[in-house]
Amino acid sequence: MHNHTNGCCDAASHVLTGLRGPLGRRRFLTLAALGGGAALLSATPLRHAAAAGNVEAMVLSCMDYRLVDDTARYMDQRGMTNNYDHVILAGASLGATTDKAPAWQAAFWDHVDVAKKLHHIQKVIIIDHRDCGAYRVFLGLDLKDDPVREKEVHTAQLQKLAALVKEKHPDLGVETLLMALDGSVEACA
Incomplete structure (x- = not known):
């Protein structure tokens, strides 16, 4: 996932910020579309998405x-x-x-x-x-x-x-x- 830490406040954006590797944004969206998004949200620890940081x-x-x-x-x-x-x-x-x-x-x-x-x-x-x-x-x-x-x-x-x-x-x-x-x-x- 790319650095999309834009300060969004909804739970899904916080979860997406914390997802890496095979359980990335596309997998989350697929699970959410299939009705598994709630289970993923409850199983994934929420991390705060900082609005500032350094990227190249x-x-x-x-x-x-x-x-x-x-x-x-x-x-x-x-x-x-x-x-x-x-x-x-x-x-x-x-x-x-x-x-x-x-x-x-x-x-x-x-x-x-x-x-x-x-x-x-x-x-x-x-x-x-x-x-x-x-x-x-x-x-x-x-x-x-x-x-x-x-x-x-x-x-x-x-x-x-x-x-x-x-x-x-x-x-x-x-x-x-x-x-x-x-x-x-x-x-x-």
């Missing part, structure tokens, strides 16, 4: 359901389990920069500000992915059949957002990454 990074990724688990797995493989805040926008870097969704831009910057204040992040990690539907919706581009052009377009968007982060928050580092549909990740500088 804030991750921005796309909402694409095909890569939610791959993104978490990638961050876990980097040794960053529970050491990042996670923001999700369709298109990731594109969602945070497109003029077609100005509220998303504002939400992204608000999240950066809050992540710095609450969790003292040191960097922003931006993870775009191949075959992204947001690029079709916002830019009218279907790039999945031209991987070279696809990487060029994503790299341009990633660099655009990275430059904005560095301009607004020169104290933060920025990583720009492109994930394939198999979960593999490459740097985009």
Whole structure:
């Protein structure tokens, strides 16, 4: 589970904060949906979720359901389990920069500000992915059949957002990454 210690006061959020490993958020939600949530709540010691703490990074990724688990797995493989805040926008870097969704831009910057204040992040990690539907919706581009052009377009968007982060928050580092549909990740500088 990622570091979602945002001060929520309901019992489920406290339980979720304390769950680790195989009995994580997804297992809790599955049990809750099947009617086992009450048993899990009574069997799991409640831990207070602190609103402040230190995490290494804030991750921005796309909402694409095909890569939610791959993104978490990638961050876990980097040794960053529970050491990042996670923001999700369709298109990731594109969602945070497109003029077609100005509220998303504002939400992204608000999240950066809050992540710095609450969790003292040191960097922003931006993870775009191949075959992204947001690029079709916002830019009218279907790039999945031209991987070279696809990487060029994503790299341009990633660099655009990275430059904005560095301009607004020169104290933060920025990583720009492109994930394939198999979960593999490459740097985009």
